[in-house]
Amino acid sequence: xxxxxPHSKNLLSADVEIKGSIKFTSExxxxxxxxxxxxxxxxxxxxxxxxxxxxxxTKSVTVLGKVHGNITVEERCELKSRCTLQGDLKAARLVxxxxxxFIGKSEVTSGKPSAVxxxxxxxxxxSRNDETAVSTKAALAGRA
Numbered sequence: 001x002x003x004x005x006p007h008s009k010n011l012l013s014a015d016v017e018i019k020g021s022i023k024f025t026s027e028x029x030x031x032x033x034x035x036x037x038x039x040x041x042x043x044x045x046x047x048x049x050x051x052x053x054x055x056x057x058t059k060s061v062t063v064l065g066k067v068h069g070n071i072t073v074e075e076r077c078e079l080k081s082r083c084t085l086q087g088d089l090k091a092a093r094l095v096x097x098x099x100x101x102f103i104g105k106s107e108v109t110s111g112k113p114s115a116v117x118x119x120x121x122x123x124x125x126x127s128r129n130d131e132t133a134v135s136t137k138a139a140l141a142g143r144a
Contacts, residue, residue, distance in 0.1 A: 014049040031065070041074075048082070070104075
């Protein structure tokens with residue numbers, strides 16, 4: 001089997017439905033329906049028509065469609081304006097656009113143990129760590 005190209009981009013179009021796990025190496029855009037785990041060291045884009053039911057573990061993800069499951073990324077997670085995420089999220093960097101629906105808990109982690117607060121805990125410089133679950137729209141309303 002030939003090795004994938006280092007910067008290959010793959011697409012699962014809107015008419016594709018998959019039940020099972022997906023693994024990929026570089027870039028993948030899903031615009032169809034997936035039920036199962038998605039894992040990669042690459043970059044995932046959840047398209048506008050996509051409906052994902054399952055856990056996502058990737059290097060980074062951009063969500064434009066619907067995700068029902070937890071997302072864990074090493075680097076950046078972007079929730080675009082018309083997306084819906086029902087599940088917990090863990091990322092080093094998080095961007096939530098106005099109009100995104102996010103129901104769950106978020107944890108913004110630091111990729112590097114460099115920022116140490118005066119109380120001895122490590123915290124990323126630009127994150128908020130609220131213990132209670134609040135509406136993302138309400139929490140971010142004043143940040144636009």
